[in-house]
Amino acid sequence: MHKGASLPLPPADALSASAALCAHIGQAIDEAGGWLGFDRYMALALYAPGLGYYSGGAAKFGRDARDGSDFITAPELSPFFARTLARQFAPLLAQGLGQVLEFGAGTGRLAADLLLALEQEGQLPERYAIVELSGELRARQQATLAARAPHLAPRVSWLDTLPGHFEGIVVGNEVLDAMPVRLFARSHGRWLERGVIRQEADAGAGETAPAFAFADRPLAAGALPEALHAVAGDHDIVTETHAEAEGFMRAVGSMLARGAAFLIDYGFPAAEYYHPQRVGGTLMCHYRHHAHPDPFLYPGLQDITAHVNFSGIAHAAADAGLTVAGFASQARFLMNAGITELLMALDPNDTRSFLPAANAVQKLLSEAEMGELFKVIALTRGLDAALPLAGFARGDRSHAL
Numbered sequence: 001m002h003k004g005a006s007l008p009l010p011p012a013d014a015l016s017a018s019a020a021l022c023a024h025i026g027q028a029i030d031e032a033g034g035w036l037g038f039d040r041y042m043a044l045a046l047y048a049p050g051l052g053y054y055s056g057g058a059a060k061f062g063r064d065a066r067d068g069s070d071f072i073t074a075p076e077l078s079p080f081f082a083r084t085l086a087r088q089f090a091p092l093l094a095q096g097l098g099q100v101l102e103f104g105a106g107t108g109r110l111a112a113d114l115l116l117a118l119e120q121e122g123q124l125p126e127r128y129a130i131v132e133l134s135g136e137l138r139a140r141q142q143a144t145l146a147a148r149a150p151h152l153a154p155r156v157s158w159l160d161t162l163p164g165h166f167e168g169i170v171v172g173n174e175v176l177d178a179m180p181v182r183l184f185a186r187s188h189g190r191w192l193e194r195g196v197i198r199q200e201a202d203a204g205a206g207e208t209a210p211a212f213a214f215a216d217r218p219l220a221a222g223a224l225p226e227a228l229h230a231v232a233g234d235h236d237i238v239t240e241t242h243a244e245a246e247g248f249m250r251a252v253g254s255m256l257a258r259g260a261a262f263l264i265d266y267g268f269p270a271a272e273y274y275h276p277q278r279v280g281g282t283l284m285c286h287y288r289h290h291a292h293p294d295p296f297l298y299p300g301l302q303d304i305t306a307h308v309n310f311s312g313i314a315h316a317a318a319d320a321g322l323t324v325a326g327f328a329s330q331a332r333f334l335m336n337a338g339i340t341e342l343l344m345a346l347d348p349n350d351t352r353s354f355l356p357a358a359n360a361v362q363k364l365l366s367e368a369e370m371g372e373l374f375k376v377i378a379l380t381r382g383l384d385a386a387l388p389l390a391g392f393a394r395g396d397r398s399h400a401l
């Protein structure tokens with residue numbers, strides 16, 4: 001039985017949208033001669049206009065599978081995430097950086113809560129710009145801002161392309177992990193690229209039979225990406241490379257004339273990412289709050305992600321002339337930036353509001369949840385070196401990148 005059979009079945013309209021996306025991806029495979037690089041598959045599955053997971057109608061963000069959602073992110077989990085970021089951003093805005101630019105703003109919660117918190121800090125940015133690939137999410141962001149921060153919503157605008165020159169703060173939470181990756185497999189000491197082919201329907205498998213399968217093909221001489229030269233040993237391994245995320249970082253770096261970029265995501269430095277014991281890679285899919293490794297389950301109805309290689313991001317940023325100002329676990333960063341003080345400002349005797357807030361903050365900080373796997377990297381240009389970033393005051397791991 002296909003493993004999708006043990007997960008909740010999508011409603012009929014979602015299944016037909018997935019079938020339309022499969023037809024579109026199938027055509028792309030045919031046009032490419034029968035084999036498509038995994039990065040192209042992932043790009044179509046997530047972003048094909050109107051049909052991809054992020055560009056289509058899936059619920060995506062939410063607390064549990066009952067609302068049809070697939071995962072929860074830090075800004076959705078607790079407003080203390082945004083409020084703590086605001087404490088880090090306020091002194092930067094005070095250095096004359098009047099704008100914030102957010103990539104991939106999800107439901108708009110981070111934008112709304114950051115603006116509200118910066119207002120409280122007395123450091124409202126003149127302008128809050130959002131770059132969002134998905135029209136569906138852009139509409140949700142507008143609705144969230146109108147509901148949660150209507151008086152601040154006029155400061156928010158949506159950009160279709162990156163500005164050539166930007167002075168301000170850039171922020172992106174869980175954006176890098178949503179960028180397409182290439183897959184590579186080393187088998188018997190030989191590297192192959194792992195791509196996607198059509199799979200003939202198996203009459204017995206019913207509606208949950210996947211339309212696609214993995215297929216490995218040899219690499220041309222000299223075509224092995226540089227990051228994989230560092231994979232020690234000759235044991236069998238499957239792993240990813242992140243050209244798209246690194247290209248994105250270079251583009252952000254050349255845009256950022258003065259300011260700081262904060263990227264928050266799950267991942268590791270290269271030495272840990274390509275550690276000989278991590279033999280299965282980090283590709284992961286999220287469907288109705290189940291994490292599983294099958295990217296061919298319900299294309300367009302589930303998220304597909306890979307962890308971030310933060311060394312690659314740091315090197316791409318350095319190529320563009322940025323400085324790595326800090327790299328720390330999410331727990332360290334949030335604690336350094338004052339999340340505990342913010343929580344302690346609540347009345348602990350008011351258990352109805354204090355306990356849920358404390359539980360959510362605990363999830364952001366706990367090693368077993370988001371505290372250690374998630375990292376924060378900050379990349380800067382032209383900032384006052386005498387004012388180091390508070391979020392990295394203790395536990396900075398930039399040396400590991």
Ligand SMILES: C[S@@+](CC[C@H](N)C(=O)[O-])C[C@H]1O[C@@H](n2cnc3c(N)ncnc32)[C@H](O)[C@@H]1O
Nearest residue numbers: 054073103104105106131132133173174175178
């Ligand atoms: C996992 S969601 C995170 C959403 C939100 N930041 C949050 O934390 O809830 C990933 C988001 O990244 C966006 N995204 C991916 N690549 C992007 C790019 N190159 N530019 C802007 N947004 C991008 C997706 O459209 C989606 O909104």
